[in-house]
Amino acid sequence: MPPSSSTKRHRMTAAERREQIVEVATEMVAKHGFNGLSLQEVADAVGITQAGLLHYIGTKDGLLELLLDDRYDRQGTPQDFIDSGDPAATHPEGISLPAYFRYLVAFNEARPELMELYMTLGVEATDPRHPAYERFIDRPDQVWDYYSTFTWRLPPEVMAAGGWETMRPLVEMAIEAMDGAQIRFFRRPPISLTEEWARWEAVLFPSPVWDDYR
Incomplete structure (x- = not known):
């Protein structure tokens, strides 16, 4: 029997997933720095693979740009x-x-x-x-x-x-x-x-x- 609509998992939009990544990475970098940041740890925290993470950020430096551009400078x-x-x-x-x-x-x-x-x-x-x-x-x-x-x-x-x-x-x-x-x-x-x-x-x-x- 297929799951009811009330039990289906919400599929995040690209914008929602990117915001989730930025939120998680913000906390990690604030506490431990960017130099020691592991992309695998970020991927694990948001529940996707590292390849999936790279789809949204491109590179580790791309994540840094997101943190500064979307998280800090635009607020x-x-x-x-x-x-x-x-x-x-x-x-x-x-x-x-x-x-x-x-x-x-x-x-x-x-x-x-x-x-x-x-x-x-x-x-x-x-x-x-x-x-x-x-x-x-x-x-x-x-x-x-x-x-x-x-x-x-x-x-x-x-x-x-x-x-x-x-x-x-x-x-x-x-x-x-x-x-x-x-x-x-x-x-x-x-x-x-x-x-x-x-x-x-x-x-x-x-x-x-x-x-x-x-």
């Missing part, structure tokens, strides 16, 4: 902030930069596995032989170029000094401060990332210049 973006409908993101004059960074910090704090993934890969990629080495070297340029595709609402003092084009040092310092706070987040005793960021925001975006632009 918590300025566009996501706009899509959230937050008034600070949808102001007619542009996005509030301090508000976006608060959004990003809260987003990351709710997803510690993504922070672990990024930190683990960032340390490994200091080795020129690592497949993500050039990517991390180029990351400041890539982030700046991407942020520059959006319109940001800036105080008159900043606009008078040259506007967005003068903001790169501040943006880079903010991201570096965020990276440091994320390391402390995983230490003991743990800290609140959002509370720690509030302290940094007061320094990076001081009153009274930024008070009406938060």
